[in-house]
Amino acid sequence: MGEKIESIKLELADLKFRVASAERALQGFGVTLIEFLAAKRVVSEPERVALRGFLAAMLPPVRSKYYTEEVRRRLLELLEKDDVTADDLRELDKLSELIYKEYLETGREDLVKYYYKLRAYIALLAGLLRSKAGQEGSKPS
Numbered sequence: 001m002g003e004k005i006e007s008i009k010l011e012l013a014d015l016k017f018r019v020a021s022a023e024r025a026l027q028g029f030g031v032t033l034i035e036f037l038a039a040k041r042v043v044s045e046p047e048r049v050a051l052r053g054f055l056a057a058m059l060p061p062v063r064s065k066y067y068t069e070e071v072r073r074r075l076l077e078l079l080e081k082d083d084v085t086a087d088d089l090r091e092l093d094k095l096s097e098l099i100y101k102e103y104l105e106t107g108r109e110d111l112v113k114y115y116y117k118l119r120a121y122i123a124l125l126a127g128l129l130r131s132k133a134g135q136e137g138s139k140p141s
Contacts, residue, residue, distance in 0.1 A: 038127025
């Protein structure tokens, strides 16, 4: 009986690893696709602004260890910025990870849903920044 339980535990651990790997692969694909489309300017500025407004309006309530009021306020400040820098993107990335940590600890579905939308917005901004840098680099001096 003990061997059977150990075997089931190993199978469950393997399944958990495979599901996590699939989640990372899908998220990575989505982020890459969004960055690519934004860099190619397929996504328009009004669409970026609309997503930004949606994220600002849908900020989850704070009740937590990682996703604190300070994190929420800073996230809102960054969402309200029009001219986002690479440093802002790095900060948004760190803030999104705090939201994800909070989700892992609490299981709050609102946080994980928000996290994925925020990751899409970050990817969009990264693509737009890359496109902007490419345009500036191709201008004659």
